[in-house]
Amino acid sequence: xxxxxxxxxxxxxxxxxxxxxxxxxxxxxxxxxxxxxxxxxxxxxxxxxxxxxxxxxxxxxxxxxxxxxxxxxxxxxxxxxxxxxxxxxxxxxxxxxxxxxxxxxxxxxxxxxxxxxxxxxxxxxxxxxxxxxxxxxxxxxxxxxxxxxxxxxxxxxxxxxxxxxxxxxxxxxxxxxxxxxxxxxxxxxxxxxxxxxxxxxxxxxxxxxxxxxxxxxxxxxxxxxxxxxxxxxxxxxxxxxxxxxxxxxxxxxxxxxxxxxxxxxxxxxxxxxxxxxxxxxxxxxxxxxxxxxxxxxxxxxxxxxxxxxxxxxxxxxxxxxxxxxxxxxxxxxxxxxxxxxxx
Amino acid sequence: xxxxxxxxxxxxxxxxxxxxxxxxxxxxxxxxxxxxxxxxxxxxxxxxxxxxxxxxxxxxxxxxxxxxxxxxxxxxxxxxxxxxxxxxxxxxxxxxxxxxxxxxxxxxxxxxxxxxxxxxxxxxxxxxxxxxxxxxxxxxxxxxxxxxxxxxxxxxxxxxxxxxxxxxxxxxxxxxxxxxxxxxxxxxxxxxxxxxxxxxxxxxxxxxxxxxxxxxxxxxxxxxxxxxxxxxxxxxxxxxxxxxxxxxxxxxxxxxxxxxxxxxxxxxxxxxxxxxxxxxxxxxxxxxxxxxxxxxxxxxxxxxxxxxxxxxxxxxxxxxxxxxxxxxxxxxxxxxxxxxxxx
Numbered sequence: 001x002x003x004x005x006x007x008x009x010x011x012x013x014x015x016x017x018x019x020x021x022x023x024x025x026x027x028x029x030x031x032x033x034x035x036x037x038x039x040x041x042x043x044x045x046x047x048x049x050x051x052x053x054x055x056x057x058x059x060x061x062x063x064x065x066x067x068x069x070x071x072x073x074x075x076x077x078x079x080x081x082x083x084x085x086x087x088x089x090x091x092x093x094x095x096x097x098x099x100x101x102x103x104x105x106x107x108x109x110x111x112x113x114x115x116x117x118x119x120x121x122x123x124x125x126x127x128x129x130x131x132x133x134x135x136x137x138x139x140x141x142x143x144x145x146x147x148x149x150x151x152x153x154x155x156x157x158x159x160x161x162x163x164x165x166x167x168x169x170x171x172x173x174x175x176x177x178x179x180x181x182x183x184x185x186x187x188x189x190x191x192x193x194x195x196x197x198x199x200x201x202x203x204x205x206x207x208x209x210x211x212x213x214x215x216x217x218x219x220x221x222x223x224x225x226x227x228x229x230x231x232x233x234x235x236x237x238x239x240x241x242x243x244x245x246x247x248x249x250x251x252x253x254x255x256x257x258x259x260x261x262x263x264x265x266x267x268x269x270x271x272x273x274x275x276x277x278x279x280x281x282x283x284x285x286x287x288x289x290x291x292x293x294x295x296x297x298x299x300x301x302x303x304x305x306x307x308x309x310x311x312x313x314x315x316x317x318x319x320x321x322x323x324x325x326x327x328x329x330x331x332x333x334x335x336x337x338x339x340x341x342x343x
Numbered sequence: 344x345x346x347x348x349x350x351x352x353x354x355x356x357x358x359x360x361x362x363x364x365x366x367x368x369x370x371x372x373x374x375x376x377x378x379x380x381x382x383x384x385x386x387x388x389x390x391x392x393x394x395x396x397x398x399x400x401x402x403x404x405x406x407x408x409x410x411x412x413x414x415x416x417x418x419x420x421x422x423x424x425x426x427x428x429x430x431x432x433x434x435x436x437x438x439x440x441x442x443x444x445x446x447x448x449x450x451x452x453x454x455x456x457x458x459x460x461x462x463x464x465x466x467x468x469x470x471x472x473x474x475x476x477x478x479x480x481x482x483x484x485x486x487x488x489x490x491x492x493x494x495x496x497x498x499x500x501x502x503x504x505x506x507x508x509x510x511x512x513x514x515x516x517x518x519x520x521x522x523x524x525x526x527x528x529x530x531x532x533x534x535x536x537x538x539x540x541x542x543x544x545x546x547x548x549x550x551x552x553x554x555x556x557x558x559x560x561x562x563x564x565x566x567x568x569x570x571x572x573x574x575x576x577x578x579x580x581x582x583x584x585x586x587x588x589x590x591x592x593x594x595x596x597x598x599x600x601x602x603x604x605x606x607x608x609x610x611x612x613x614x615x616x617x618x619x620x621x622x623x624x625x626x627x628x629x630x631x632x633x634x635x636x637x638x639x640x641x642x643x644x645x646x647x648x649x650x651x652x653x654x655x656x657x658x659x660x661x662x663x664x665x666x667x668x669x670x671x672x673x674x675x676x677x678x679x680x681x682x683x684x685x686x
Contacts (some may be wrong), residue, residue: 145525182491213583214579214586216583233555236556237581240556241560241584249612252609252615259609262604262609264605265605266602269598
């Protein structure tokens with residue numbers, strides 16, 4: 001398996017990315033090769049500095065441009081045809097890479113991947129599936145923002161893809177699926193969520209109903225379904241809370257000598273909580289539904305996050321997740337006439 | 344001013360509610376009277392136990408039924424015409440109360456109030472305006488769930504109502520308004536948010552563009568506009584995180600003797616953070632747009648939260664917030680033809 005890693009994307013690129021790749025190779029003794037995409041000279045330097053100039057599992061693929069984290073995806077794709085994101089996607093398109101891993105501009109990664117790769121058989125829209133640490137392990141929320149203004153049948157497909165992902169990557173035997181809404185009853189929600197509820201109820205998936213915002217972290221459902229607009233806002237709000245809280249705690253601890261001592265004593269506990277709430281432990285979020293593997297990492301990914309993302313990319317291939325997605329799409333498609341008649 | 348307080352609504356009712364009312368009366372030396380709505384005998388007992396049997400500012404209004412926190416609002420309103428929520432709303436309708444305060448079933452409070460009170464001149468849909476503690480003071484998010492499937496002009500009106508509330512209750516001179524979306528550029532968002540952006544841009548409000556989920560807590564905007572579906576999910580997700588975090592921290596602190604000592608030393612700091620993140624400090628969220636005052640409190644409201652809610656109800660009256668809302672509705676209405684021509 002060949003994994004193209006966008007070495008220029010992310011707040012700490014390229015160093016953090018290269019270090020992550022090296023950690024992955026050393027830790028997993030893998031049967032995969034890495035195509036490191038980016039500025040040839042810089043990447044060769046970083047490899048050399050880290051004693052990996054001749055690492056046989058890594059091949060550098062030159063890309064002369066970089067898409068900025070805040071650039072408009074559409075414009076950047078048109079103007080920067082030789083960006084590390086565009087080159088990575090092209091490698092996947094041409095069959096030279098089986099997977100892409102990027103911590104770059106999410107919108108650009110999604111756009112480039114959707115543009116260059118075909119969709120899996122039956123998939124109408126791909127979706128970003130973000131792992132969420134919960135009290136009971138890991139839940140998956142999708143769509144985390146690959147689409148806006150989705151339709152009920154799109155959300156049904158997201159549920160199918162999310163169930164496959166939850167089963168093969170997080171080991172949930174019969175993953176529970178819920179719709180994110182404003183009340184648990186079937187009658188609660190907006191038009192989209194209520195129609196999606198109806199479809200899921202009749203589907204072969206393990207649907208358990210609606211959950212509310214407060215249950216996103218509770219582990220009540222293994223797969224949480226939302227429109228990409230809602231999913232993206234909720235995930236970013238949680239991220240914002242996490243960092244606000246960290247800042248507040250830091251400044252409270254600095255307040256006086258007693259609080260500083262307490263901070264030191266409590267350091268392991270705080271570290272452990274922070275780790276539980278840390279998305280990066282799960283190595284990024286796959287864009288499910290494309291005929292290939294695409295892992296989108298957080299912009300501020302550490303080497304560890306990149307290492308885990310490479311691992312997830314490999315696992316998605318190993319467990320043939322895409323094949324299972326096509327199977328579930330066929331099942332959902334087969335009952336489509338019955339589903340629509342119900343409404 | 345007469346304030347009807349639903350004494351039976353909320354997880355700790357009626358004790359917590361009555362104590363909150365007593366605190367309000369003692370603390371504010373008010374020029375308001377309280378109509379305490381609920382079970383006559385129980386309420387008289389609680390007042391007596393607290394040495395307030397003859398408090399001249401409190402009058403008990405009997406209501407024989409209670410709407411459960413998980414009951415369906417529609418059904419409960421039909422079946423329990425003598426519930427403390429229904430009676431409170433009727434008092435407002437008949438002009439016997441100028442304001443309602445309730446920590447009961449939010450859906451039922453909203454439904455009863457919308458059913459019994461008229462809307463302010465020009466208002467198409469009322470909205471729940473929830474105060475959010477931020478790094479820069481208090482922001483307001485609306486709609487927090489009074490509506491689903493709103494239209495752009497509804498959201499424009501929410502922005503107008505929120506601006507008035509932010510100005511008169513939180514003292515922001517020229518409150519900034521932002522749309523909650525998935526990117527800062529005008530082109531980012533779903534159909535509803537993009538159309539709302541266009542309307543706000545042409546409005547007399549102090550519109551600063553889109554903000555993302557991570558900025559809900561940052562204080563970037565004084566007034567944050569969202570559809571009630573999105574607003575409700577985000578607020579509940581934040582609440583869920585808050586309580587998950589508290590639980591995690593508690594169990595980490597219990598782990599061993601060192602962490603217990605640290606927990607003690609850090610107690611004031613943790614308390615102070617918790618207070619900053621505590622919605623109850625702000626005394627509930629008004630349902631803006633109805634011809635009256637309705638404050639919706641959290642189900643788990645403490646006496647302090649109820650006290651603050653009574654204070655906010657009084658302040659909304661004192662500062663003639665409803666009159667200012669009608670003025671801004673008129674301004675928005677006047678430019679409506681121009682706004683729609685832009686689209």
